[in-house]
Amino acid sequence: MIPLVRLAGRSPCWIVWATKWTRPYSTVDVSGTLEKLASVPKIHPLLIQRAEVMQAEFKTIEAKVAEGNFEQELSIRFSNLSIILDNYNQYKSDMAAFDELKELISEEGQDHELVEEAVAEIEATIPQVQRSVQVLQSRLLPQQKYSDKPCILELRPGVGGSEAALFTEDLMQMYINFANTKRWKHHIVSRSEGNNGFVNEVIISIDDPGAFQALRHESGVHRVQRIPLTESKGRIHTSTAAVVVLPKISEGNESSLKEDERLFAPGEVRIDTMRAGGKGGQHVNTTDSAVRLVHIPTGITVMQQDERSQPRNKAKAFSILRARLAALEREKEIVEQRRMRTDQVTTTDRSDKIRTYNYPQNRVTDHRCGFSLHDLTGCMAGSKLEELMEKVEEHEFEQRLEELIAQERKA
Amino acid sequence: MPRISPRLVREALWHSRLLPPLLRANPEIAMAKQELRWIKNELPRDQWRDAITRRSKLEPLQYILGTQPFGELDIECRPGVLIPRWETEEWVTKLSNLVASRCPKKNIHIVDACTGSGCVPLLLNHQLNGQSDISSQIVGFDISLEAFNLANHNLARIDNSTPNVKFKQLNLFSESLVQELAVDEVDILVSNPPYIPKEDFYSSMYMNGVEKSVRLYEPALALIGENEFYEALLAQLILPMKIKAFVFELGYQLQVDFVKTFLEGKGWEVGSMNDGSGKIRCVLGWRKEMDFMQKLAEEKSS
């Protein structure tokens, strides 16, 4: 049980009942209610600590605002904190009320009517409190990096030849459909084909500020089981496609290019333009606008060629490079944090399959949380994908909490 | 025309019926596909076939699509006027960034000789006005009426609200050029004059020559030239108008050397710069008060 912080005023319901405290004896069975009460989730002490820190910060900001400081950053922080603290104070008063009600109903020789009312009150408020505890919990967990960024999705076929390429296109369409159902802006950044005429890479950009937060768990190997159109004997094939979700840091247009270029030290990025031989300049008029960036320290290579304009290809390439570097940095941080918490580094293997799309069974199973969605069609159409993603998100959320707890145990 | 292997044609056919003709202009299938995509993206369906036929006869894609991206701008292109090149786009972008950040003078006058489609003044204007505390007045001139008309057309399309850019039809070799130009003051002279010697114009790509598409479709008036253009730029404009800095595009080290020799002992610093694929591309010069220009020079001598 967590230490309670009692609010200044007592809960209103308690006062009402106190005045009714007149009749003797209670025969109501309260054990079920007590059980339910015990099952109401509590905010983890670590998160309570965080809330207390926020409370203090809120006071200082409040003072500044009262003095007439209306800086944008300050006001944003102020309103963010006030939302969280509203939740937190609600939580505290809910818990205090529950405690007192609990005391009341478990006391010997209590007034019958009073106990009944208390039980009814508890039963009625539990679902609401449960919900608000969840909200508070998610607000108190440390913000994930880049949670306010749009995202870039990179999709590439894995094993399975042309069928893998077709599946890659299906996945791309699924994410585009998903973005459409959310009314999120999106566009195809680039698409390239191998010599066989099949796609070997598609990059799409989903330009909503919440897109990275929503889609980040889509990274990994997606597996498909179905009978390819080309398969004459009706056998089920298994193929894969890899999805990489990156936080989108820069716009990838001519105006973002200047800043992007400035961010790198001279010589950190090698820029190759793929020019035909010959003397160039007035001698040549072929459009050869492809650009390749090589980030020397990491070896990351980005190639862009879809635009007729070389600076536009370059701007896109820089935007992708920055997204990949940000993702790399984020991964490192996560690994580092885990190591600090648990002494053991458990990274998910990049080659691990995260999800299977089984067409004959109209089923999509996510292997991380073990959840199966029995509506593959709805998933590919974008409307049911969110249900699946929520399950993964829940699972990840629990893991993060467990890690926090593990860290607390260590400390 | 290089022979196209049957295997390549089969491969192209597999992708699209429209692709094989494009192989004549693009020996690599990936490039042909890219061009097909651009044609499909930019032209209505009923023009695809015609566009592909024209391209298979080596007509430049830019004349077929009607535009060439140039920095953030789209420049309209028409037969009879040179298509803007990426190398020009590159040095113009560098120059405008430098001027915007380093130029001590805030109201600056630029002349672009041999302006063609007008791409250089239009991009400079786009980059300088609005994005920095610099305001610029730019005059571009060309001898060709077709170029003059297209430049004005591009000006009207892109930005006719500002009187910062003007085009004139003038001959660089005219004896009364300075009077005809009729600008009081010039800080920077830029130019991409014709710089291909005649013998190179008529030889193949592999012999320092030009692409067949260039020779067949772009105006020789815009391409054939040697030192006489650099000499005229210096003797007709730089010296009499006391211009303080210049950037001239070129294609040969000999042309750099010519400019250096010409200005020796006249109080000029002269340098050169390469383009993004490492080829010699510009000669530039500046007088002391404009020495921020040396940032562009990779190699210099005074």
Ligand SMILES: C[S@@+](CC[C@H](N)C(=O)[O-])C[C@H]1O[C@@H](n2cnc3c(N)ncnc32)[C@H](O)[C@@H]1O
């Ligand atoms: C290489 S093109 C450059 C066009 C444009 N500045 C560009 O970069 O795309 C050279 C231009 O010089 C023009 N020109 C040729 N002889 C000229 C002359 N004597 N006086 C002025 N312009 C001339 C041509 O008409 C042509 O437009």
